Amino acid sequence: MPATHTDKAFEQDLRDLRERLLAMGAKVEALIAGSVRALTERDSTLAEKVIQSDKDVNRLEVEIDDLCRRILALRQPAASDLRLITTALKIVTDLERIGDLAVNIAERAHDLNQVPPLAPYVDTPKLAELAQQQVKKALDAFVSDDVAKAEEVLKGDDLLDALFLKIFNELLAYMMEDSKNIRRATALMFIAKHLERIGDHALNVAEMVVYMVRGKDIRHPLSRNLTME
Amino acid sequence: MPATHTDKAFEQDLRDLRERLLAMGAKVEALIAGSVRALTERDSTLAEKVIQSDKDVNRLEVEIDDLCRRILALRQPAASDLRLITTALKIVTDLERIGDLAVNIAERAHDLNQVPPLAPYVDTPKLAELAQQQVKKALDAFVSDDVAKAEEVLKGDDLLDALFLKIFNELLAYMMEDSKNIRRATALMFIAKHLERIGDHALNVAEMVVYMVRGKDIRHPLSRNLTME
Numbered sequence: 001m002p003a004t005h006t007d008k009a010f011e012q013d014l015r016d017l018r019e020r021l022l023a024m025g026a027k028v029e030a031l032i033a034g035s036v037r038a039l040t041e042r043d044s045t046l047a048e049k050v051i052q053s054d055k056d057v058n059r060l061e062v063e064i065d066d067l068c069r070r071i072l073a074l075r076q077p078a079a080s081d082l083r084l085i086t087t088a089l090k091i092v093t094d095l096e097r098i099g100d101l102a103v104n105i106a107e108r109a110h111d112l113n114q115v116p117p118l119a120p121y122v123d124t125p126k127l128a129e130l131a132q133q134q135v136k137k138a139l140d141a142f143v144s145d146d147v148a149k150a151e152e153v154l155k156g157d158d159l160l161d162a163l164f165l166k167i168f169n170e171l172l173a174y175m176m177e178d179s180k181n182i183r184r185a186t187a188l189m190f191i192a193k194h195l196e197r198i199g200d201h202a203l204n205v206a207e208m209v210v211y212m213v214r215g216k217d218i219r220h221p222l223s224r225n226l227t228m229e
Numbered sequence: 230m231p232a233t234h235t236d237k238a239f240e241q242d243l244r245d246l247r248e249r250l251l252a253m254g255a256k257v258e259a260l261i262a263g264s265v266r267a268l269t270e271r272d273s274t275l276a277e278k279v280i281q282s283d284k285d286v287n288r289l290e291v292e293i294d295d296l297c298r299r300i301l302a303l304r305q306p307a308a309s310d311l312r313l314i315t316t317a318l319k320i321v322t323d324l325e326r327i328g329d330l331a332v333n334i335a336e337r338a339h340d341l342n343q344v345p346p347l348a349p350y351v352d353t354p355k356l357a358e359l360a361q362q363q364v365k366k367a368l369d370a371f372v373s374d375d376v377a378k379a380e381e382v383l384k385g386d387d388l389l390d391a392l393f394l395k396i397f398n399e400l401l402a403y404m405m406e407d408s409k410n411i412r413r414a415t416a417l418m419f420i421a422k423h424l425e426r427i428g429d430h431a432l433n434v435a436e437m438v439v440y441m442v443r444g445k446d447i448r449h450p451l452s453r454n455l456t457m458e
Contacts, residue, residue, distance in 0.1 A: 065315070069311055069312070069315055072301060072311060072315070073307050073308075073311055076305045078302050079302075082298055082301060082302055083298070086294070086297065086298055086301070086318055089315055089318055089319060090318065090319065090322055093322060172411065172412065172415065175408070175411045175415075176408045176411055179404070179405045179408065182401065182404045182405055183401065186401065186415075186418070189415070190422075193422075
């Protein structure tokens with residue numbers, strides 16, 4: 001990003017874009033936290049609230065997409081500014097999908113709250129917190145062109161994957177122990193998988209930030225790590 | 230899209246973009262088919278091949294992204310052309326993620342091929358075929374600005390979801406029947422889930438096509454249907 005733009009309106013547009021992306025990120029983080037709290041606190045009203053709030057995320061997506069198109073049409077950015085806008089267009093899709101995943105978690109939490117809990121949910125909120133931190137850090141890296149922070153996200157993904165695997169194996173053990181656990185354990189497995197996928201979206205964002213800043217595409221050596229389980 | 234562009238080079242760019250997206254789509258479809266064939270025919274060499282070919286999809290993504298940025302920088306498109314390019318930037322990400330999902334399926338197929346099969350895989354290849362058709366149709370709708378075809382994709386998603394649910398419930402039953410089935414059934418459940426997610430990506434593409442052509446965003450009433458299970 002050049003240090004100064006002669007065009008004040010353009011500067012304002014870019015600031016606006018960054019602010020809106022951060023606002024959307026904050027909203028999405030709240031949905032992740034809410035969806036998992038709905039599970040751990042057996043709070044179906046909260047689950048319902050998460051499901052309802054997703055429309056705010058969707059509205060933000062449409063608005064930011066429109067803003068990006070408006071900037072492209074009016075300001076005809078080049079070089080690093082162009083890369084910023086085209087990256088924003090992609091990031092907004094990742095954020096919206098994260099919102100969808102939080103809704104899926106809330107829906108499963110809602111179902112699980114109808115039956116006795118399988119076990120104390122110790123690692124699931126930990127996984128949610130990690131995923132949420134990764135999303136926050138990736139977005140911060142984007143708005144501040146901070147490659148070092150993006151690289152932290154890339155490194156942080158292993159921790160998330162390891163915790164997912166731990167939860168997955170514990171749930172398998174519950175299933176093997178008693179067939180009455182199978183249905184609930186399966187639901188919890190999908191919740192954990194959704195959280196791990198939220199982490200993957202953060203990883204995608206971080207990879208795009210590195211590309212945006214360095215102009216070098218690192219997406220694909222890393223996407224090899226995105227396999228499940 | 231206006232019927233004629235005075236700028237021949239621009240026309241050529243757009244043709245190039247459409248062709249490359251179709252080529253990437255064909256590649257991705259082949260990966261879906263290959264990954265499921267690796268499972269049903271217990272062909273781990275094929276699984277390995279799918280895992281290796283993903284890098285071609287990744288290369289195509291980088292190339293198409295670059296092409297989109299080049300068109301934006303050089304041609305400064307407006308209105309419907311701008312919408313076409315910004316949509317292409319998003320679609321290419323969906324295609325790349327589909328490639329990742331096919332790789333995940335191939336990896337699981339590889340593992341499952343080391344142990345005796347749980348049951349004949351009747352519905353899984355059917356689900357894969359449906360998912361593949363949805364991807365193909367959504368991309369065709371994109372390159373030909375065909376809203377009717379995009380709407381077919383939107384309608385087709387219910388079939389996919391229903392088949393996923395059927396497979397999911399059958400696998401649950403296998404798990405309940407004998408705990409020795411649990412590990413394999415879980416792997417098959419994730420494979421089915423990946424195929425259903427491939428269908429969701431096709432749905433996303435179709436929604437974007439409707440928006441691109443009509444200029445009206447229909448993404449979000451429909452994204453409500455994207456919940457799992």
